[in-house]
Amino acid sequence: MRTGDPEQGDSREEAGVVRSASRAPRTWGTSAGFGHCPEWLGRVVDGFSGPWHVPDAAGAPREPYDCVVVAVRTLSDLRRVVPMHRLLPSAGRVRVALAEVPPWATEPIPVSGQSDAWRHLADLRITRTTSGWHLDASFAEPVAAGEVIASVARGLLGTGRHMSQPVIGLAGDHADEWRPGDANATPVELTLPPPERRDAPGCDLLLRLGRDHDHDHDHDRDHDRDHDRDHDRDHDRGRDGGRSRDRAEVRAGGAHIDLGAGRDHADPGPLPPVDEAVINPIGFKRHPTGPLAVLGPDFAVTGGSDVLVRLGPRGELTDVEVARLRDVRGVVIPSCDGAGPAPIRMASGVTAGTAVATVARIVAGLAAAGVPVIARPDAARDAALGPELAEAVAAVGEEDLASDLRREETAIRLRRIALRAHGAVARWRAIAASAGLPVPPEPMVSVLLCTRRPEMIPFAIQQMERQRGVRLELIVGLHGLPAGSVPATSLPVTVVEAPGGLSFGALLNRMAAAASGTFLAKVDDDDWYGPDHLADLLLAQLYSGADLVGSAPEFVYLEPIDVTIRRRVGTERFAPFVAGGTVLITRAMFDAVGGFRPIPRTVDGQLLEAVQAAGGRIYRTHGFNYVLRRRNAREHTWRPPVQSFLTSYEEQWRGLVFNALMEDAPAYGRQK
């Protein structure tokens, strides 16, 4: 045992000596996320106030404890514990305290999976506390506490997350925040080689985070850490020159990966990735009531004279902070070089480079969460953000946030870029590629386009050709039409013909059988789609983890009266209904529910019901990429009459009007 942790050593000794007597229960605790509010940590778990340990990459304590306590402040912090879960000791009782959850979070009901631990379960209590949850599980014999943590995290954020390959070894402080929620990561001690797995190398890539001297006063979560032990190693790694505080480096860890000469390590980028499972637009407010907020000294975000949230000293932004910022119109980021009205003051000893990286991390996090940011260009920060996001952030002015509609357009643009540039899945794809690992292709979307109207086919295909940022194939179902109706297109097309007598649902199932994509997307032949429609749905699927995602039918063109309305529909939330023409479902869930019902109408609604019945989740994202066309009653059998759209509209425009994200959709068939 190499740590000098006095409490742990003492307790072991004591246990060894007085084993037979009625000893006090031996409890091992760890915490995450309480770095800047340690007083809260003392109150969050009843009957336990420390000491709090840091999981040690050298390995878990071998002897079982009576009880393991894991206190995490937010979902984000729980996700950071997951990659380290193998380092938690085993115990007969595991308590998990989740101090605060955002309003959209589900209940922490464990999803057991194949884990051995749950077979010994004797008692499980999940209690709602004032702002969070407390979970107390007792087992017939000691079980690995880490498995319990991983199950709880799966229950909270779903199992359908795609980030496990390649296997990443994590070494160094705060390496855990580079692979949030990855239960398959390998914690590695900085100086030791990665531990081997059964018949396989321990990891494919090894991420090492060095520490420099400036950073020794970091009080984040390791306030009881013994700093001296790393001192020598830091000296060895002094080549960093102190410009960046956590010098991240990715090394190929597996012997089977053949890297060319001089390519044995890669730069993963200056910022840790944004955990899109918790930092995302879920819970976005379309009509914020608050003012513009300002990121102030010590990373406090203030609105007027109130401090709304205080971010962690290293720019950690969690789901709870995002939820508290939902009512602000935007966040103004002062410039770091002191040119702005209120430059960010850093605690003494923190270098300017660190401040820039921290601010960049906050900007990336806020943008990914759909909180619009206003920031003047700053070369150092923009370099950390990447050119695309920097450009998008620089383009935002206060006037863009004045109206709710423009603000939402701005927020969607920013988050799209931020999640694609800094989201954990996207970042690790890029890191793996730059390290020379073969990267699997982006998931394919099979677009199901079914029509009875030959005159609409060119219009519909044109809209799918406009889709960008997504790999797609087109499955055209001709419902009682001759095969020649499909014009030439650059997209891969499969044509499925069916007699007009076949039910709509049955035809869609035939089309799905011809599809090869990971996702199936259904589109309608007469509605308008923005060029990012499919890409945004995929993104929503990624951050929500839902089995089926779709847009809200917010924008409707009422053809009979030549008016476009925006309806009052709640978006960015889990909800049972989405617009039928925007359904995107995972192939797995589609097969699980057996496809569409073979009926002529309302097949979308029936699919939604089936997904819910199968225990799947449905997520409704924004509707800015979709304009529903409400045709004349005589052309289409419409159940809601046109006046019903007018009872609950929010905004109205004369004629066919597109929002900016539609980017001049082809205006086929506009009346007049």
Place this chain on the structure above:
Amino acid sequence: MRQAAAAYVPRPRIPLNDYGVLGDPPEPGAWTPTLPVSVVVSTLRGHARSLPLTLAGLAAQSYPDHLLEVIVVDAGDGPPVVLPDRVPGRTRVIRPEPGTSTTPDAGAAVADGHVVHLLDADLVLLPEHIEAHMRWHHLADHLVVLSRPRHAPGMDGTRMDGRLDRRLDTTSDLRAAGPKAFNAMVGVPASVPAALLRASGGWQPSGEYTELGYRLALAGAVFVAERHARSVHTGTPAEPDRSYLAEHVPTLRRLRKQRRTHLVPYVEAVVPVGDAAAEDVRATVDGLLASDLHDIVVIVAGPPTTGVRAIREAYAGRSRVVFAEDAPGMASRSVPFRFHCPPGWVPSPQTLRSIVAFADRKALGVLSLALDEREGVVSARLERTAAMNRARLLARPGEDLDDLVHETFGTLWEAGETWGIAPASAPRPETSRPGQRRVAARRSRNPLRRGLVGLLTRT
């Protein structure tokens, strides 16, 4: 040459009363006027003593002489007007025959300028006064330019002055005054394009300038406040005749507190008979008559078939119901709102009041209320006369009037149900308190809204 000069004045599309879209007018002296103006000087109030001063002021104007004519209207209530020595080149006196109109209108009728500039004989103009007015009329042909006279020391003129001043200050010189800009027309000097003055019906006998302004607004006018056209008022300002205004200007709602009819109705409701059943027409007319707006008139439009005759019988004693053979074309020049309601649809007692208030709040030109959808959309429609006439003024051949209304005032579609219009076959709901109607309708759980769930899942 005069004809050629007057041939073209641009017709820019000015939203509401925001003439700021015209840009800044040219500085006096820095432009070339082309439009002739007829200055009509009224001596109605016995200003014979100050007339020489007024005419001398006109003679010293910077506006070109060949474009300026002066018509002095002799009110005939004193000795005949004798022109002094110093008058503009083209000055004439008209003395209407006894028994005919002795108002500025008499002058305007004989004026042949493109613009009629109304003055009283107790006003003394500073030299650039006419030019400052006229520079606006070269920018658009439906502007009414108002300027504020200063009062000569010792005259009691603060009241009227303050009224206009306050309005100008709170509306950034009327640009933000919206449909109520005409309120600023409380007296002379005022200049009006002759065609617009004719279209508005001209000056009414014993009229009020506010009433003229109101009719000009209904004809589509935009009101401009010109602070640089200076003049001095030497007479005593006249008190407005409130009872006259109450009868003639329905939009001055504070003058119409009593629940009774007035000479000019506030809303003209049109019910086209078409091939509707008589009981449907009657249900609609009854619903309109039950409105808590009392100064309305209902026009039942249709050829005199048997059904219509029966309806006529039923309303023979109701002075507020009028019958017409065809659906009336242009709204009468004095009614501010027209409401088209298809037969078989019954507005609640609060409907008219609340939709008019809503249209005023949003400064709408047309509010369409979708009622039902069969072959096409069945709808009721509230039209603001000012907006419709402005659109007629601006429309080029083939243009849709509603598009123009949308550009200048604004159009909106709402559901009729929201505003309490129900089919005649439906049971009458309990009426709620006035003013609560809209909120109540919005909040109610209505079946249509539930039907929208189907939309989300439509095939």
